[in-house]
Amino acid sequence: MDVQINKIGVLIRDERLRRGMTQEDLGAKVGVGKAQISKIESGKGLTIKTVNKVLESLNLSATVRLVSVKNVDKRVVGYVIAVINEFAKTYNLTVREASNYLNRYKGLDFLTEHYEAEHLLSFEDSVQDLARVCYNQGGGIL
Numbered sequence: 001m002d003v004q005i006n007k008i009g010v011l012i013r014d015e016r017l018r019r020g021m022t023q024e025d026l027g028a029k030v031g032v033g034k035a036q037i038s039k040i041e042s043g044k045g046l047t048i049k050t051v052n053k054v055l056e057s058l059n060l061s062a063t064v065r066l067v068s069v070k071n072v073d074k075r076v077v078g079y080v081i082a083v084i085n086e087f088a089k090t091y092n093l094t095v096r097e098a099s100n101y102l103n104r105y106k107g108l109d110f111l112t113e114h115y116e117a118e119h120l121l122s123f124e125d126s127v128q129d130l131a132r133v134c135y136n137q138g139g140g141i142l
Contacts, residue, residue: 008062009043012054016041019058029057076115083111086123087130091141101141105134 023037088098107130
């Protein structure tokens with residue numbers, strides 16, 4: 001079964017519930033508190049070490065399959081970086097905050113999917129488009 005890394009927390013939660021365990025029960029087996037299990041199940045704080053500890057405590061194992069990624073178009077990368085910088089300036093954010101925000105609310109996906117149209121616009125128009133896309137995905141900036 002192929003599972004994306006961002007779905008592991010949900011799978012861990014489902015397996016814990018299937019076994020009738022509470023977060024406290026699993027935490028005791030892993031050696032962490034309920035809060036850490038909650039964090040893991042929500043997909044935060046996932047590291048290979050953490051996932052391995054949880055899987056071992058559930059007597060499960062996982063394998064990693066490496067796949068090649070399609071060639072990255074350097075023009076798209078350069079454009080995305082430029083727009084992130086412009087977005088950060090426009091909304092008084094650090095580049096890291098802007099990048100995290102745009103990633104969380106699907107702005108980066110939008111930019112890469114619609115690069116052919118967006119790169120023809122001014123940075124101001126692209127930033128406005130991003131703000132609208134992110135707002136529609138639950139972001140607070142508009």
